[in-house]
Amino acid sequence: MIITDLKTHVLAAPLEQPFSFSQGWVHQRTAMLVEIHTDDGLVGWGECINHGLQPPQVAQAMVEHALKPLVIGRSIFDREVLWETMYNHTRPYGQKGAALFGIAAIDIALWDLAGKALGQPIHRLMGGAFRNEIRPYATGFYRREGGKYPEEVVEEALRHQANGYRA
Structure with a gap:
């Protein structure tokens, strides 16, 4: 099961009532989604947090320009190798923030794909569930x-x- 495509989607919704926290005023809620396609037609989804005031386009650009080329053509089951590859590739310019958020979104999508491919819930692939609720x-x-x-x-x-x- 080889990765053939990766797409990103930015979601943003303005808040009716902005709020503030230690970093400043927040006027909208945002997310960046990663959609990964495989050669056998499976699609996996991952989400990227946008902490504080980070525009979701920052993580989107990181995924599109720095990370996507590293995963296209690779197996969905190479999760650990891909994580290390993405982290090491971005180490000089991204040991935190948007780089790690983008890596996490891809990692989540890969786990989603593995669960779908094997017909198993992700918690089982990760070693089991510690709780039922x-x-x-x-x-x-x-x-x-x-x-x-x-x-x-x-x-x-x-x-x-x-x-x-x-x-």
Whole structure:
């Protein structure tokens, strides 16, 4: 099962109400997806985090220009070799941030492909499941323009608790 193509997709949605955190104001939520095609018609998907204020196009450019050429023509089962190859290739200019985020997106897509090819859930390919369920948690508690801090985040926490969140 050989990788024949890799496509990237940037997703962005403006926020109705921007918020701030330690790095600045966030006006939109973004993601960059990786879509990998194989010679036998399988398609695997991976997602790249866009931390803080990073434009998703930064990771997209990293994947398209630095990483894609390294994986085309390779086997989907060479995950470890491909990870090391991508990391070592980008080491002089990317030991963190967009380079690692792009590598992670490709790695996730390769795991997705392996699971599909073998008809197995990814957790089984990674050595098994430690649990059958997870406890969801609420996140947020950001500052909002014109907001009252910390009063509004206390109210938010109480809403999450009322909705059944324990963490």
